[in-house]
Amino acid sequence: MSTLVALARAQAFAEGRAQPIATVRHLHVHDHPLVLIPLAMAGEANAPLAVLLGTSVSAPRLLAVSQPRNRDERFTFTADLADAVVPYLASFGEGATEAVPVDRGRDVRHRFVDAPQVWVPNPGGADFLRLLGRSTRFRRTDGDHPVPASVPLLGQWLTWLAATAEVPGSAMLPNTVQALAMHWTTGQSAAEDAHLGSLFAWITGGAAAAREAEAGPVAGPATDPEFDNKILAPLINSSDASSGSGLSEVLLGLLMPTWERMWHSLDLLRALPEGARVGSRWDSDRDAYSAFVAHLEEDGTPQPRRDGAVAAAARLQRLENAAARYAVQRAFDDPLVMAEHRLTGAAFGGTVTLAKADRIDDTGKRPVLRPRIMVATTEPVRVEPGAALTSPARPSQKAKVISVTPTPTGSDVLLELSGGMGRKLVAEPGSVPAVGEHLLLTTLSEAYRPGAAFPDPADTPWTHGGPPSAYEDPAEAVA
16 A cells, blocks of 8 residues: 555545545546346355446346356356347458558558446455356357357357456456555455445445445455355245246345446546546557457367466566556546656656757767756655656657756756757757756656567477476486
């Protein structure tokens, strides 16, 4: 927990009301999302009990399993779920596309102008979909125990959605608990924040409302043990369980409070101004969606049960790069997030006192434009000469620290600028900070991180998926 978040949590506890910890929304919120609330049966490994889903707050649809232990009923439920979810997911792949320049404008690729967004209540809901996808994407449509073709297709979609949820900054499969906790903090513990009803009540009603919400229904996918023992078990074991009418009525009553809270949470998030870099991350999501739709149309093979060694290493690197990029983008978009880095010395703000915009460096093979500016700051400066800094206002421009001179009120930092000023020996207007401009500088950077070179799987040892080593007869080796 950061210093400012800890302070906000203490203030929330003192005032009995959640406190904002962001000034902008760091997440894309779709105009027409699919809200999906899964519920699993306790004591059974990923046995679906019910799902409440829909694209409108006024039109929830309940899918329930009257006997979760019955294999046939479970796959009938999965087929019904596929009929409800897959058309929504695939519909965006039937829309218009846009051309995106690649290879510095020498070529173009196409992606869909929109993509789906599926909201679940909490991280457990995303895990439920991941496990459901794993258990359905390899199901056969012929032979023993066949399933409709929509079932393995649903498994592939859910597996892909769950994979996107692991990418920091992705908005394809967001969960309400993490989305709210990213923008508000409460006066309770992080474990208590995992309860959607309590977290939502802290934001909308305060601590007193949160205490009442704690006694309310959970948001799944696990059910409350008391509910299981006193209400659910008798309904499942009753003689009329095959009709499912009584069970469906109870499950609908259990899930409706979460349904209403999730839609209200989307309204709360939409009320926040969107961060400047949220759109670029949604563009990346649309790229991923377009690529997966193309895979389904061209190949259609399900995702492997597990990644090979090389694929796993490459995926880990992509996730690490995405996490670093997401942290930088949040700081660049939000002054409140950047304030954390200013506290740790990774950023500082100051005023430009001197600027030489036409300075030319001719010590190399050819002259280059290298303006210098002096920034006076009253904040602690914990960077050494030679360090590279970036300003969120000019992310493509680098500022090299030439010197840091202490002053009675702080420090004077001399910087040499490069990049983001055009290709000529005269800087484009506004590209060099002017005297009097307030400038924020940080060691954070959005610069592209090239991926590592991984070997071909065939070139790895057999312990990592490559070919087995040649067998050598010990007797021949001795001879």
